[in-house]
Amino acid sequence: MSRFDGRVVMVTGGATGIGFAIVEELLSEGGAVVLTGHDAVQIRDAAAQLGQQRVVTVAADVRDQAALHHAVQVAVDQWGRLDGLVCAAGIQIPGTVGTMLEADWQQVLDVNLTGAFRAVKAALPALSLAGGAIVLLASVQAHLGKRNGVAYVAAKGALVALTRAMALDHAESGIRVNSVSPGVVDTPLLRQAASRVAGADQVEALVAGWAQAQPLGSARGRPCMPRDVARAVLFLLSDEAHYISGADVAVDGGLGAKLAL
Numbered sequence: 001m002s003r004f005d006g007r008v009v010m011v012t013g014g015a016t017g018i019g020f021a022i023v024e025e026l027l028s029e030g031g032a033v034v035l036t037g038h039d040a041v042q043i044r045d046a047a048a049q050l051g052q053q054r055v056v057t058v059a060a061d062v063r064d065q066a067a068l069h070h071a072v073q074v075a076v077d078q079w080g081r082l083d084g085l086v087c088a089a090g091i092q093i094p095g096t097v098g099t100m101l102e103a104d105w106q107q108v109l110d111v112n113l114t115g116a117f118r119a120v121k122a123a124l125p126a127l128s129l130a131g132g133a134i135v136l137l138a139s140v141q142a143h144l145g146k147r148n149g150v151a152y153v154a155a156k157g158a159l160v161a162l163t164r165a166m167a168l169d170h171a172e173s174g175i176r177v178n179s180v181s182p183g184v185v186d187t188p189l190l191r192q193a194a195s196r197v198a199g200a201d202q203v204e205a206l207v208a209g210w211a212q213a214q215p216l217g218s219a220r221g222r223p224c225m226p227r228d229v230a231r232a233v234l235f236l237l238s239d240e241a242h243y244i245s246g247a248d249v250a251v252d253g254g255l256g257a258k259l260a261l
């Protein structure tokens, strides 16, 4: 018997990076998954890579409430239930308050923060029937400031606060809500961020340097990989975490414990 046998989980931003690793881990532990994303090519590639019966892919931009309601309906139509929701969709646009266009600020908040609000809104009715669990992907940047990323830092900080508020609101319905705050994880998002601050030939060195800044990164000689984050997410979704709600779990290799002097 696997931990997620008979369980159904919806993952936003599930086609790449951390979201995709969560999908893979859920499938390997017996779960069924509704994989959602906004990019048709990414979704098609993810589906081809997974090639499984227990996953359905649904094109759903987290800025589109109706599309998210449809994705939940697909889960209910296909498997008759929804036990979990993971909000992994996220984007970064750099900038300070001085340099950033308001439209870019709005876009980062719309996808990272309001996107989670919309996905939870869509999933709540089905989750409350199953007594389900929600996990939001926040960031070490929710807890520690980073230069030139005001919108992302603000959105991630708000996600951690939203986690606590929702944990209180939905406890009576048997729904647990937690967040996970990754540090530096080797994904397309991270590599895009690296390519914005360094030339293409410097990306590898920059990613390695960021990984080394995490105490476990330098100790283990490798960056945090999406699967390392996925394991924490699966724990929070699972019955092993049945008394945990309103918590944030750091998967940052000790980065948040470090004084950067």
Ligand SMILES: NC(=O)c1ccc[n+]([C@@H]2O[C@H](COP(=O)([O-])OP(=O)(O)OC[C@H]3O[C@@H](n4cnc5c(N)ncnc54)[C@H](O)[C@@H]3O)[C@@H](O)[C@H]2O)c1
Pocket: 012, 013, 014, 015, 016, 017, 018, 019, 036, 037, 038, 039, 042, 060, 061, 062, 063, 087, 088, 089, 090, 091, 111, 137, 138, 139, 140, 181, 182, 183, 184, 185, 186, 187, 188, 189, 190
């Ligand atoms: N990589 C890191 O170091 C790191 C660190 C902390 C937090 N995170 C968070 O983890 C989550 C996953 O990021 P990742 O690093 O795997 O990057 P990623 O770019 O691989 O994943 C982000 C996913 O979100 C999807 N997405 C973007 N806009 C969307 C929209 N409007 N609607 C639906 N989906 C959309 C993308 O298509 C992609 O699949 C994000 O929330 C990110 O902020 C990442």
